[in-house]
Every structure is written in C-alpha cells, then in structure tokens.
Amino acid sequence: MSVLTMSKALAQAMYEEMERDPNVVVLGEEVGAQGGTYGVTAGLFEKFGKDRVRDTPISEGVIVGAAVGAAMNGLRPVAEIMGINFAFLAMDQIVNHAAKIHSMFGGQFRCPLVVRTTSGGGKQLAATHSQTPDVIFAHFPGLKVVAPSTPAEAKALLKASIRTDDPVFFIEHSTMYSERGEVSDDPNFLLPIGKSDIKRKGKDVTIVTYSKMVSISLKAAAELEKEGIDVEIIDLRSLRPLDLDPVFESFKKTNRAVIVEEGWKTFGIGAEVASRIYEECFDYLDAPIERVAQKEVPLPYSAELERAAIPQVKDVIAAVKKVL
C-alpha cells in the first residue's frame, strides 16, 4: 500500500494498464507533454510516447468519435474530456454510438472505451463549468457509469474500466484530485464495476450516496454520532449498473433513508433510488425518504451563493434528523 492523491492513483491505473496492454492508448486535450489539465495523465507521455498518449484538437465530438472507432478496431482508448460540461459536445458519440455499437449491430462490434471526465461544482467556475449532470449519462443502457469516492477505488475501478469490453463513462470529482488515501500497489487489484460498497456501518438511518458526497456524508455521520445517531452509508460507486441490493438490505434494517447527491433533485439519482426502495421495501418504511441535492438553480460564481446551492454537511444532518 502507498498513500497517494486521487490524481496520482488515477495516473497509476493508466500507467499500469498501458504497461500491461499495448492496445491501451490515451487521448484528449493537453494529455500529452502537459500531463493533463488536472495533471492526471502526468508521466504517461514520457513513458509511452506521443503515439500512445495523444494530444487532440479542442474537438470533443471527434475525440470521443475517434475513440469509439479505434475501440471498434482493436484499441482500448482512454479519452479524457476536460469537464463533464464539455461532454455534452460529445453526447452524440457517447449515447448514440459508444452505448449502441455492440447491441445495434447484433453483437459484432465491441467498444472497449473509457471516457474520463470531471464533474462537480465548488470551484467558482459559474454555471456552465460547475454542473453535476452525472445522472444524465446513467440513463442509457449499453453504457457503464462509474464515479469513485476514494483514491484506492479510483485506481481499482479505472483499471477495471480499461479492462472491460464495454464503454465506461468514468466520472472524477474536480475538487477531489488532491485528496489522499491508501492505494494498493498490486497491479492486478481491481474492483468489479457495478458493486455498491458500505462505507460506514450503522443501524438508525441509511444514507445512499456516491462520489464527493460520500465524504460529506461521512462528516455528517461523525457529527450525528455525537448525538447518538448511528448512520449507515452506502456508496453506489457506479450509477449504471446500479447495485441496490445492499441498499435494500440496509433499509430493511434501518427503515429510514436519505439519498445525497450533488446534482439537482429533479429527475435525479435520489428520485430513482427512492422509487426503487418504495417498490422493494414498502412494508419496511417508517418515514418518507429524504433527498439532499443541489438547489434548482444554475450555479452562480460568487462563492457564498455557490456554497448555498451545493449540499453541505449541515444539509445531510438536517435530512437525517427529519427521517428519524
């Protein structure tokens, strides 16, 4: 085990997979000699050269399109899209091509592609650069959507995403790159895609969350513990496939749930998870399920306003108390 930052853990995942398989290639804006706009591809260009670590023009459509074509024809591209807000420019390639190539042609083609991107607000980048629209990408069968919450899982899940023969939309949180954690040195340590994880054991309330909101929820749980409230936290880790069995199991024990997401509430992950809990665990319900989510506004630039719109520890605490 080594203590690494999130960005170093991700870089190590790509480094190891590129070393293991010559078909793994990286492309994106500034991923080469510059090491990526968030520094996540640092060191790859020096080791693997410009043919395997390719800088692209600022052309999101063809970045993902070329990656899809290359994946169909035998490469395993990892395409970096600088921010999820720019992924909208590649939306057609992601949802109409990557997600469909295998099924629409009757299984002849495979699309072993990873699109890495950053999501989330909190950096005063204003409305078009601060969104958390992760759930939109989880709507499409054929695509896998992964969003890790720790450096260790980021490495193991990115490696699994590179090795799977299916297209993966891999969401990193833009404010978490410098967070540190213990990371496995074993180049063959992978985590399965589509498995939720219990981040904290508890008996009173089930919190369902993912990505950055895991750490916010853990902080809320630590506060609540002081008041004798014992919270269980489940990290979804992937939004598609969505592994809710541990959620149902937890809910049948606690009978109360709060769903915490950074994105907007309307049509959000909370809506989906809550419905599924109502469908599967109706008889176990002791209180209406609470959802903590972003205020329904485009995120403003001014720091205090932005902060007010994004879920904070106090919001999670309030929601937990409401369901008790």
Added chain:
Amino acid sequence: MDKAEYVELYKQMVIIRLIEEKCEELYQKSKIGGFMHLYIGQEASGVGAISARLPQDNVITAYRDHGIAIACGMDPKVLMAEMLGKVTGCCKGKGGSMHLADINLRFWGGHAIVGAHLALATGLAWADKQKGSDGVTLCFFGDGASNIGYFHESLNLAAVWKLPVLFICENNHYGMWTPIEDASAVTDIRKKALGYDIPSDVCDGMDLLAVRKASEKAIAHIRSGKGPFFLEVMTYRYRGHSMGDQRPYRTADEIKDWQTKDPIGKFEPVMMKSGITKEQIESIHAESSKIVEEAVRFAEESPFPPMEELYTDIYVENQ
C-alpha cells in the same frame, strides 16, 4: 481491369438496383419498417470505389447503405433478412435498413446520425496506423453531411494526425429535400477539404470506371503514407431522400436528365467494346434476378428473433 472484373462489377450494380427495387416493393407492403434510403442511381459510386480496396481496407458509410453493403461483399440473403427484421440478418434483426454491417468484410456500418461516422472513420484509421497495418479507411457520406461539425472536426483531426482515411463525398445534390446551393456555402464540396490542406479530386459518379480510377489513385496516395484524401463523386439519387418522400423539390426533367447517364446503362457499351456479348449481359440480369429472388425467399422463410434476443448484446460483460 479485365473482362471478368467488368462482369463482376456490372453484376454488383445490377444486384444493387434489383435489391433496391425489391426493398421498395417490400416497404410498400409493410414488410420492411422504419426509415429506408435507396441507392438507386448511385450504384457506380459505391461499387467503383470499393472495388479499388484491398482486404485490409475498411469501409464505413451513412444510412444509405444497402449498395455499399453489397459492394463490400455482403450476401444478399443476409441483407434482405436484416431488412425484414429476421434473426438471420447481418445484425440479427437489431439494426435494420440504416445499420447494415459485417465485421468479417471490414464493413463497419451503416450509421444514421448524419456526419457522426466521419469521426468513427478517423478512429478506425488511427487503430490501423497504431497497429502497423497499411489499411485505408473508405468513408462514404453525402453532401449534406459536409455542413455538420463532425465533418470539420474529423477532416481536421485526420489531417493533423495524418490518418489513412479516404473521405468519399457522394454528392447527390440534395441534403434531404434541400438543394445543395441552399444549404452549403460552397457547392463543390471538395473545396472544404482545402481548408484542412487535404488533397482532393472529383469524378463522374455515374461512370464506374471513372470512380474506380479516381479511387485507385486516392487509395495509393493514402497508402503511401501521405495522410487523408478527399474524393468528391458527382452522382444522383433517382428516388427521394427516404421512402415516402414524394415532395416536389425536383423536376421530372431533372430526374430524367440524370437517368440518361444511368451508371448501369452507361457501362454496357464499355463491356461490349471489351468483347462481352449482349447475351452475356442478359444472362447477368437473369442470374441477378434469381439471386435477389432467392434472397427474398430466404428472408421471408427465416424466423424473427426469439424474445430472448431482447436482452442479448447490451453489454459484453455482466450479462
């Protein structure tokens, strides 16, 4: 090209024409569903260009793909079965008219989001280059696709990365129902390639030999490592953009005028000059009719996909 190849390519054009006429009939009988775009009139374009490829070369196209599939070597039976949504079709009945493909023929589809497959073509070519193959990717698209962002992003990337792509613009003068001059700032689409410093050529798309010759030259240029090339093939679709398109945006005279340059009719004197007899040409037609009839019978007799197919091939893993 020798006599045998004349016969082979002529036969491909005839089969395409007959398949398209049959598809039209089956569509009108509601045996074929969805959107369908016929290739009638454009046969020389696909057949001529694809006849110039080597086995390692890729072909990718848009939704007007029936003729391209046949030119790539797809069995008419498999094509027709896909049209009818049968499990014996090239995509097990999951793709339909606009999404024909066969990985074994390096025919990468039929794609129906206008322009998107130009980006896929750059990726196919990149993978070949990366793996050390000298394969060239032939990417067909219409003049209408030259107005979408993908066109520009793809030409630019192909030029910057020196990718082995032959961009083949089948200029049939209409993007859906809109004449080219109302939709594109330049009507000679190859001028757009100049903006990316990609060399280009133009040829008569109604003339099989002209398309073949221009394609050979373009492919040789690309295979020598010089990067992408742009070929504009001047052609015409006799039918509408898609089935059910009977809008009066073209005059009967215009269509008739193009039909006088019909790619199949125009090739017959060339064949006869090489010593192929009228009887031989007639027997090609008879043989082609039989092939198409058999394809329809095969498709009709094939089963629809079983219900279990609904959930197959969504993911490779975790099924």
